[in-house]
Each structure stands twice: as structure tokens, then as C-alpha cells.
Amino acid sequence: MTGMVALYIFMLAAFTGYEVIARVPVILHTPLMSGSNFVHGIVLVGAMVALGGAQTPLEKAIGFVGVLLAAGNAVGGYVVTERMLEMFKASGTRRAGKGPH
Amino acid sequence: MPAWMSADLAIQASYFVTAVLFIMGLKRMSSPVTARSGILWAGAGMAVATAITFLYPSMTNYGLIVPAMLIGSVLAWWSGKRVAMTNMPQMIALYNGMGGGAAAAIAAVELYRGGTAGYVTTTLAVAGGIIGAVSFSGSAVAFGKLQGLITRSLRFGGQQLLNLLLLAAALTLGALVAAGVNSSFAVLTGFFVVALVLGISMTLPIGGADMPVVISLYNALTGLAVGLEGFVLENAAMIIAGTVVGSAGTLLTQLMARAMNRSLGNVLFSGFGDTGGPATGAVTGSLKPIEASDVGVMLAFAQKVIVVPGYGMAVAQAQHKIWELCQLLIERGVQLRFAIHPVAGRMPGHMNVLLAEAGVPYDLISDLDEINAEFETADVALIIGANDVVNPVARTDKSSPIYGMPILNADKAKNVIVIKRGQGAGFSGIENALFYLDNTRMLYGDAQKAGAQLIQAIKAVG
Numbered sequence: 001m002t003g004m005v006a007l008y009i010f011m012l013a014a015f016t017g018y019e020v021i022a023r024v025p026v027i028l029h030t031p032l033m034s035g036s037n038f039v040h041g042i043v044l045v046g047a048m049v050a051l052g053g054a055q056t057p058l059e060k061a062i063g064f065v066g067v068l069l070a071a072g073n074a075v076g077g078y079v080v081t082e083r084m085l086e087m088f089k090a091s092g093t094r095r096a097g098k099g100p101h
Numbered sequence: 102m103p104a105w106m107s108a109d110l111a112i113q114a115s116y117f118v119t120a121v122l123f124i125m126g127l128k129r130m131s132s133p134v135t136a137r138s139g140i141l142w143a144g145a146g147m148a149v150a151t152a153i154t155f156l157y158p159s160m161t162n163y164g165l166i167v168p169a170m171l172i173g174s175v176l177a178w179w180s181g182k183r184v185a186m187t188n189m190p191q192m193i194a195l196y197n198g199m200g201g202g203a204a205a206a207i208a209a210v211e212l213y214r215g216g217t218a219g220y221v222t223t224t225l226a227v228a229g230g231i232i233g234a235v236s237f238s239g240s241a242v243a244f245g246k247l248q249g250l251i252t253r254s255l256r257f258g259g260q261q262l263l264n265l266l267l268l269a270a271a272l273t274l275g276a277l278v279a280a281g282v283n284s285s286f287a288v289l290t291g292f293f294v295v296a297l298v299l300g301i302s303m304t305l306p307i308g309g310a311d312m313p314v315v316i317s318l319y320n321a322l323t324g325l326a327v328g329l330e331g332f333v334l335e336n337a338a339m340i341i342a343g344t345v346v347g348s349a350g351t352l353l354t355q356l357m358a359r360a361m362n363r364s365l366g367n368v369l370f371s372g373f374g375d376t377g378g379p380a381t382g383a384v385t386g387s388l389k390p391i392e393a394s395d396v397g398v399m400l401a402f403a404q405k406v407i408v409v410p411g412y413g414m415a416v417a418q419a420q421h422k423i424w425e426l427c428q429l430l431i432e433r434g435v436q437l438r439f440a441i442h443p444v445a446g447r448m449p450g451h452m453n454v455l456l457a458e459a460g461v462p463y464d465l466i467s468d469l470d471e472i473n474a475e476f477e478t479a480d481v482a483l484i485i486g487a488n489d490v491v492n493p494v495a496r497t498d499k500s501s502p503i504y505g506m507p508i509l510n511a512d513k514a515k516n517v518i519v520i521k522r523g524q525g526a527g528f529s530g531i532e533n534a535l536f537y538l539d540n541t542r543m544l545y546g547d548a549q550k551a552g553a554q555l556i557q558a559i560k561a562v563g
Contacts, residue, residue, distance in 0.1 A: 033317055069200070076180065
């Protein structure tokens with residue numbers, strides 16, 4: 001990947017992030033922050049690669065902590081976002097599928 | 102396997118799919134109708150990317166990777182499943198800090214290893230390292246504050262100067278590494294330590310009320326750090342996902358700050374947002390208490406009721422009781438709406454999450470712009486544990502710290518009932534003029550108990 005291509009990817013991704021969020025209603029701010037928090041959990045793949053290439057004990061130790069933290073970010077972010085969004089229901093759908101709780 | 106189907110191609114193709122799924126997922130998460138499916142899409146993307154990464158060429162240390170993933174996942178799964186909805190903001194801070202720490206760890210491994218070739222890559226690794234480290238330690242402090250582990254906001258003279266010095270020190274050490282002048286063990290370690298201390302000392306003086314903005318900011322920073330480390334590792338999925346979150350998070354941070362009528366600079370560099378500010382401006386009149394039974398009658402025979410929930414309701418875990426009360430009123434034919442201030446609760450949208458947990462359909466919930474004109478025609482505005490967001494001095498008193506903040510016009514309703522635990526001032530420490538108005542009555546008690554009493558009272562009306 002050349003530097004210029006990388007820069008273009010960076011620029012386009014930045015605009016994409018802005019556009020995707022631009023019209024979000026306030027009621028979804030917290031879940032969306034949580035959802036974007038989950039998305040940067042992709043750092044897990046980077047942490048895996050970093051630990052996969054670590055050689056000295058120090059690098060391995062830091063890499064281990066990195067993978068552990070990244071997995072926490074991804075899994076924790078997913079669980080809490082899913083829990084929050086699961087509860088958003090309109091009155092119509094709620095009546096139709098009223099659960100036992 | 103045909104020659105064109107190399108592991109590398111499979112990895113790149115999978116990362117491409119992941120990037121698409123992430124963006125589609127985030128897009129779906131920005132509407133309440135599709136939000137639930139959005140996280141499933143993004144989750145699928147994450148699963149694809151993680152699985153394919155095991156095929157990375159020349160990977161070693163599987164014996165370390167798998168246990169680290171398992172430990173991190175299990176701990177996060179366990180904590181994420183059992184956290185109460187009221188504590189959601191600090192959990193987001195915690196998981197976000199972990200992501201920042203992971204980005205910093207990637208930078209550390211690559212820099213200690215000398216795995217970054219060329220000034221550009223090294224500079225990106227250093228930049229991602231400092232941002233990730235600040236996000237890590239800063240988010241940890243934010244978590245501690247919201248969780249009540251850190252109760253005091255540490256402030257002293259020259260604090261801004263100290264932060265500036267720390268920033269300068271981190272940048273200098275980082276520049277030494279990036280320019281290839283000196284990337285010895287000592288310099289690298291010093292760089293990361295200073296960056297971590299900077300995150301702590303930046304966040305300590307910020308008051309609890311401003312924490313949501315800070316968490317959102319660190320969320321954006323972590324995204325940026327992940328994107329930068331993505332460049333270092335030439336990992337397209339990280340670059341795209343990290344950058345998308347970086348820019349989306351920046352926008353969210355601005356939206357939140359604007360909803361609180363604060364600029365980001367204000368949040369980071371001034372002390373407001375903490376309790377203890379002296380009450381400004383004299384408030385005239387007296388607080389007029391009322392009995393639950395009288396409120397019950399008033400509500401039962403009202404045509405239109407607007408409920409304004411605040412953090413007091415969340416603390417008392419009263420959202421279920423209040424919804425039970427509201428359902429009774431709706432059955433009686435009362436026109437009922439919930440009015441949510443953008444910063445009600447501890448984070449924009451937090452109150453919506455709590456109401457959703459209780460089972461309130463989102464179409465009964467209106468935000469400030471939709472509902473403000475309707476207060477004039479409402480018979481009762483029922484304020485439950487909200488304070489600053491309904492304080493009319495924000496409209497009138499220029500000397501007030503909350504002057505200019507958009508508020509819910511609850512004072513325009515024919516009757517205002519305030520459910521409140523005691524007579525203290527709000528989170529900002531400002532006296533609330535609404536409580537002293539002629540059409541306002543105070544129902545003292547915790548929201549949970551008051552809700553139960555009101556339910557009794559309305560049932561008694563028959």
C-alpha cells in the first residue's frame with residue numbers, strides 16, 4: 001500500500017464516518033457511541049499480528065496485554081451495545097411480540 | 102488450492118468484507134428501526150476479520166494469542182452482561198480505554214522490536230502510541246470517577262502548565278524516536294510512561310457532569326489511534342474502521358458538547374461540571390410541598406401530561422415504576438409523553454436507554470425540539486429527578502453557569518410537579534428557579550417510592 005493510496009483511504013473513511021453519523025437522533029447517541037466503541041475493537045486483529053511477530057519476552061508480554069485488552073474492547077463493546085439496542089422497540093412491534101417479561 | 106487463492110488474498114478480501122459490514126452496521130445503528138440489526142452486522146464483520154487473521158503468514162505465539170483472547174473475552178462478556186443500565190456510561194469508558202491500551206501496546210511492540218521501517222511509519226506508530234496511551238489512562242480515570250472510585254476532582258494552581266509540560270515531554274521523546282535519533286529502551290519506555298501520566302492528569306480535574314463528553318472524545322481518539330496503527334501494520338480493516346470511528350466520534354463529541362452548551366475547550370480546560378459551585382442569583386418565593394394523593398387526583402383527571410425524567414429517576418432505578426404509573430394514566434385516556442433533554446442522565450441518549458429498558462416504546466419519547474412547544478398546552482409537567490435541564494435561569498440569568506443551555510420549558514405547563522429526594526441543588530450546584538414558581542409543587546421522596554404512592558393514589562381515584 002503506497003503512502004498516497006493510504007492517505008486517500010484515510011480521507012474517504014473520515015468522510016464516511018461523518019456522513020454515517022450526521023443525521024442520528026439524540027435517542028441513539030449512547031448506543032451509537034457504544035457501537036462505534038465496538039467497531040474500533042478491530043484493534044484486536046492488529047494486536048494479534050503484533051503478538052504474532054513478537055520475539056523478546058518484553059514484546060511478548062506487551063503483546064499479550066494488547067491482545068487481552070483488545071479482546072475486551074471487542075467483546076465488551078458488542079455485549080453492551082447489543083443489550084442496549086435489543087430494548088429499542090416501537091409501540092406497534094411491542095404489542096405484537098409481547099414477551100413473558 | 103488454485104494459485105490465485107493465496108492466504109494473503111483471502112485475508113485482504115475478508116478485511117474488505119469486514120469494512121463494508123462495519124460501515125453498513127453503523128449506518129443501521131443510526132435509526133431506531135434498524136439499530137438492532139446494525140450491531141449484528143458489525144459483529145459479523147468482527148468475527149470474519151478475527152477468524153481470518155489466524156491465517157496471517159509467519160504468525161507465531163499462538164500459545165499466547167489464544168489464551169489472551171480467551172481471558173479478555175470472558176472477562177468482558179461477564180462484566181458486560183451483568184452491568185446495570187444506569188452504569189452503562191462507565192462501562193463504555195472502560196471498554197474504550199482497553200481499545201486505546203491495545204493500540205498503544207501495538208505501537209510498543211512494533212517500536213521495541215524496531216519493526217517500523219522509515220520515518221513516516223515510525224511517526225505514525227509514535228502518534229498512535231501517544232493517543233492510545235492517553236485514551237487508555239484517561240478512560241480509566243473517567244471510569245473511576247463515574248463508578249465512584251475517584252470522588253474528588255484534583256485541582257491545583259499550575260495544573261494546565263503541568264499538563265502542557267507533560268505533553269511537551271511526550272512529544273519530545275516521541276520525536277526522538279520518530280526521527281531515529283534515539284529509540285533506546287529508556288527513551289521508548291519514558292515516552293509511554295509520560296503519555297500514560299498525561300492521560301491521567303488531563304482527566305483528573307474534569308468534573309463528573311462533563312464526563313460523557315470526555316468519554317466520547319476518548320472514543321474518537323481510540324478510533325484514531327487504531328487507524329494510525331493500521332497504517333503501521335498495513336492493515337486496511339484497521340485503517341478504515343479506526344478512521345470511521347475517529348471522525349464519527351468527533352462529530353458525536355461535538356453534538357454532545359453543543360447539547361450542553363459547552364465547547365470542547367471549555368470541558369477540557371475549565372473546572373465547571375463539578376459539584377460545589379456557589380448558587381448565583383437570588384431566587385424568590387418558597388418551596389410548596391404536596392401530598393402524593395393530591396398529585397394522583399391531578400394526574401388522573403389531566404388531559405395531557407408530560408413526564409420529564411432525570412438522573413434522579415435513574416439513581417432510584419425507578420424507570421419501571423414510573424412506566425407502570427404512566428401506563429395507568431394512558432389507560433385512563435391521558436395523553437402522555439416523555440420529554441428527554443439531550444443530556445438527561447449521564448450521557449446523551451442514556452435516559453432513552455433506561456426508559457427502553459423499562460419497556461417504554463420509543464414513539465412516546467420526544468426530544469427537546471419536538472416537545473418544547475407542547476408544554477404550554479400540558480396540564481401537568483411531572484419532573485422526576487431532573488434539575489438543571491428544566492431550570493429557567495438558563496434562559497434569563499446571564500451570570501448563571503448554565504446560561505444559554507437549551508432547557509425543557511416545563512415552567513410553561515399549567516401545573517408542575519417535582520419529585521425530588523431532598524431540597525439540595527442540582528448537579529451543577531445551581532438553585533432551581535422552577536421549584537419556586539407559583540404553579541410548582543414539590544413531592545419529596547425517592548422516585549421509586551413516590552412512583553408507588555402515585556400508583557396507589559391513582560388506583561384509589563378509580
